[in-house]
Amino acid sequence: MKPSTGWGAQWPLVAAALLVLSVGLPWQLTPATDSTYVPGYYVPGACVNVTDYTGFMSTECSPGFVGVPLANHGYAAYTGSGAENMGRFGVAWALTLIVVSKRRKRPELLLYAGLGIAVVTGLSSGYGARTAGVVVAWMAAAMLIVEGLRARKRRKPRAAAPTPAVVVANLGRP
Numbered sequence: 740m741k742p743s744t745g746w747g748a749q750w751p752l753v754a755a756a757l758l759v760l761s762v763g764l765p766w767q768l769t770p771a772t773d774s775t776y777v778p779g780y781y782v783p784g785a786c787v788n789v790t791d792y793t794g795f796m797s798t799e800c801s802p803g804f805v806g807v808p809l810a811n812h813g814y815a816a817y818t819g820s821g822a823e824n825m826g827r828f829g830v831a832w833a834l835t836l837i838v839v840s841k842r843r844k845r846p847e848l849l850l851y852a853g854l855g856i857a858v859v860t861g862l863s864s865g866y867g868a869r870t871a872g873v874v875v876a877w878m879a880a881a882m883l884i885v886e887g888l889r890a891r892k893r894r895k896p897r898a899a900a901p902t903p904a905v906v907v908a909n910l911g912r913p
Contacts, residue, residue: 750882750883750885750886751837751840751841751846751849751882751883751886753879753882754837754849754853754878754879754880754882754883754886755834755837755879757875757876757878757879757882758830758833758834758856758876758879759830759834760875761830761871761872761873761875761876761879762820762822762827762830762872763820763822763872764820764870764871764872764875765820765870765871765872766820766823766824766826766860766863766864766870766872766873767824767864767870781803781804781805782803782804782805783803784800784801784802784803784804785800785801786798786799786800786801787799787800820872824863824864824872825863826859826860826862826863826864826876828859829855829856829858829859829860829863830856830859830876832852832855832859833852833853833855833856833859833879833880833883836848836849836851836852836855837849837852837883840852846886846887846889846890847887847890847891848887849883849884849886849887849890850883850884850886850887850888850890850891851887852883852887853879853880853881853882853883853884853885853886853887854880854884856876856877856879856880856883857877857880857884859876860873860876860877860880
């Protein structure tokens, strides 16, 4: 099997770096559960004694202020990085497959690493959030899937196993 050359050979390493980066980024959104209601309010005006340049003193008052009622609904906050999420086990699994595929020269294992990351991010991101960590992990998964599919295309077909009749016929030959 001819190994990848050029930029494609570096894809698994870049994908591994992206996976490590994604663990530090947020993977989940916390849904809004709290709301705050601020009732209307009134702030009375303020009066100040002022003296003009002739020494005449007068009182100036500002008008009061009426605040309208306000309902402040909670919002979704970015919480839960990949290190706090169950997805970290999927990332560790994919990194292990990347290392095994490089050491054993079996780049088709990258396909399984990419598919695993795609499934793990979909299941563990929560609420279908497209947070930074999930998007970076998806980018790494796409790179791994593409390189794994390229490796499957380049793979030589295996030779057919000999039939039992051929094995028996060849027993007597040196």
